[in-house]
Amino acid sequence: MNNIKPYFSVVIPLYNKRPHIKRSVFSVLNQTYENFELIVVDDGSTDGSLDELKDIEDKRLKIYEKENGGASSARNYGIRKATANYVAFLDADDEWNIAFLETIIKMYTKFPNKGIYTTAYELISGSQKNINIIKGTDEIFKLEDYFKEFVNLGISINNSSTTVVRKDLLFVAGLFPEQLKNFEDFNVWFKIALLEDVIYNQRILSYIHLDAVNRSNHGNNAYYLLISYSKLVIDIEKFIVDQNLKRGNIDLVFQHGAVGIMRQAIKAKEWNFFQVFKKSELYNYINFYQKIFYMTNINRIGLIIYKILTIFGLKK
Secondary structure, X not given: OOOOOOOEEEEEEEOOOOOOHHHHHXXXXXXXXXXXXXXXXXOOOOOOXXXXXXXXXXXXXXXXXXXXXXXXXXXXXXXXXXXXXXXXEOOOOOEEOOOHHHHHHHHHHHOOOOOEEEEEEEEEEOOEEEEEOOOOOOOEEEOOOHXXXXXHHXXXXXOOOOEEEEHHHHHHOOOOOOOOOXXXXXXXXXXXXXXXXXXXXXEEEEEEEOOOOOOOOOOOOHHHHHHHHHHHHHHHHHHHHHHOOOOOOXXXXXXXXXXXHHHHHHHOOOOOHHHHHHOOHHHHHOOHHHHHHHHOOHHHHXXXXXXXXXXXXXXX
């Protein structure tokens, strides 16, 4: 097997995931499809995560160490080390079904040389499980409109533990933006979906563990999300112009994101947020009626009512 070029390069970025990394690694090494290389990039872990892998004897496993630079930096390092034409991603606290790569091969056979191949996934938090699946007439199908489906599903179609991407397109997309600390994966998926077709499988073959230690969480502060999402939008807009691409329905996703962030601000009673929002890139993506509702004093009236109810003990 050493003389055979791997069909997949699997990239796992690792930072302080000692309780979980072995589970993730073995979910790859135990795949029914065996022609791959597994690239684990330790991003300056301080908890001894790599000690969990030192006794694994498998020539497909390649371990690299680098100074801490964030998940995007580690993924990009792994992509540059990849020797296969397709790169698969898995986070260090998540895991695959043993048939994940075998299924990707079947998807490729039916729809060869596409941009993204992804499967349905399960979100796990303690005893709670959540499944969101795009329904189709076939188990494997091409998404006719990735961006419409993204909005309709209400949650990301694919993520960094479900996605296999053609390596050349990752470089066209500029790899993962290391300056972003949120929405960096959206940045890549959206760009590639603008360039090429996305192939989807309804089977649940990836398991996302939301209760894992050191899970990336940059907070739900509406101001922070606004800044991060605005950077995402600006970068995608520039990419569309530079690549001379058709926009398709990506504006639906931006509108969906903008409304979601505004609702987050309302929930947190961050009423001054809306004055900042008016000056942001996202203001251009909400419609006339949303501007009337969110940008007038309606939100302030809501705050007054809330305070009155609180005073009289009718609202806690």
